[in-house]
Amino acid sequence: MSKLKIAIQKSGRLSENSLRLIQECGIKIPNGGGKLITESTNFPVEILFLRDDDIPQYVEQKVADIGIIGENVLIETRKNLVVIQKLGFSAxxxxxxxxxxxxxxxxxxxxxxxxxxxxxxxxxxxxxxxxxxxxxxxxxxxxxxxxxxxxxxxxxxxxxxxxxxxxxxxxxxxxxxxSQAVLVAAEKLDSEKQQILDKLLFRIRSVQKAKESKYILLNAPNQNLERIIKILPGMNSPTILPLAQEGWSSLHSVISEDKFWDIIEELKGAGAEGILVVPIEKMIL
The missing domain is CATH 3.40.190.10 (Periplasmic binding protein-like II)
Structure with a gap:
């Protein structure tokens, strides 16, 4: 069975962030113990640990299928690579x-x-x-x-x-x-490896979306629901559940991290109480 080969920096902050992302995607990587290559135990990928300056060349020459590098390294080396996903860390x-x-x-x-x-x-x-x-x-x-x-x-x-x-x-x-970390590739992969990459990208985007969002729960009087719903657009619309206390409901929704504090202020002004905000581990769209 084919394995997708991923080149990452062998040490440093970018290496730590890259491994953390892979683990957050549910991919188990055994402790390399100084090895320059290791395989996942539950996903068809191999990890190559390389110097960051060498990663563009290894990917261009197809020694690795994809690589995680900083945009600064990608631009400086001027290799024929394409960015397939911006990763949002190591800025x-x-x-x-x-x-x-x-x-x-x-x-x-x-x-x-x-x-x-x-x-x-x-x-x-x-x-x-x-x-x-x-x-x-x-x-x-x-x-x-x-x-x-x-x-x-x-x-x-x-x-x-x-x-x-x-x-x-x-x-x-x-x-x-x-600059930030980016996932790069040289050209289109064969169909089997492309399928693995598509699954990996699905997981990465789910992790990224979760980090950009918060799950919010709140209580509100029923007469204010319409106003509060307009404040909470969510993915589609908020979930509304009746409370034991007559005339009150509980609303559940997802809000964007960058709008978080403005929305909280609006909700309080609209009569929301008992607001609970919870981080999201994964978000599947």
């Missing part, structure tokens, strides 16, 4: 930074300057789009020390919280690119 940005004491006004500061980065292709495109003439110094790691040792006037590096920049005497001045 970061690729930014330009200079020493804290620099009186930075705008992007023109970088004209005639040296900039150190591990992402020369992305930075070159960015400078060209903005008509900046700068020298790009490629560094494979520890980019943040480049200004301190006199190698460059600024850097372009991945930023999450900004604490690493701050601790190295730098300040972020321009965002070059926003």
């Amino acid at each position: 970061c940005r690729l930014s330009l930074a200079v020493a804290k004491e620099v009186d930075y006004k705008d992007l023109s500061y970088f004209n005639g300057k040296k900039v150190a980065t591990s992402y020369p292709s992305i930075l070159e495109d960015y400078f060209q789009e903005n008509n900046i003439k700068a020298t790009i110094e490629f560094i494979s790691g520890s980019v943040e020390i480049a200004t301190g040792i006199g190698l460059a006037d600024g850097i372009c590096d991945i930023v999450s919280s900004g604490s690493t920049l701050f601790s190295n005497g730098l300040k972020e001045v321009e965002k070059v690119l926003s």
Whole structure:
């Protein structure tokens, strides 16, 4: 039986988040114990643990069928891959930074300057789009020390919280690119592997949808039901159950995470009481 080969980063935050997503999809992965490849015990997939920079090449060459990488790596490597699903985790940005004491006004500061980065292709495109003439110094790691040792006037590096920049005497001045984890593939798979991928994508999207939603239960007087129903659109319409107390009902629905607090305020204003909000583990549409 065919198995879908998934390449993920072998260590680090992206690896942890990728494995967590796979587990949330109900796929059991045994402890690899340092192995570079392992098989699920209950789903037809193999996991290849690789360096993140190597994943695009392995997928392009069909050593792996699909891979989980950051958009920054995908763009930088310029491999012939397609994004089949954005995953919503490991969000970061690729930014330009200079020493804290620099009186930075705008992007023109970088004209005639040296900039150190591990992402020369992305930075070159960015400078060209903005008509900046700068020298790009490629560094494979520890980019943040480049200004301190006199190698460059600024850097372009991945930023999450900004604490690493701050601790190295730098300040972020321009965002070059926003990035998140994505699922990528080279081209259409054979029919058997495509079926496995479709099942995997169904599970991933169910997990993602659940994280974007909340299950809500509340009590409300019957005379206010129509008003409350308009506030609670839900997937179709809320479930309404009569309570033992005459003239009252219990409503059950699903609301979007990004509208959560606004909706709660509206519900309270419409007379809702005993509002209970519960996280959703999976959401099958």
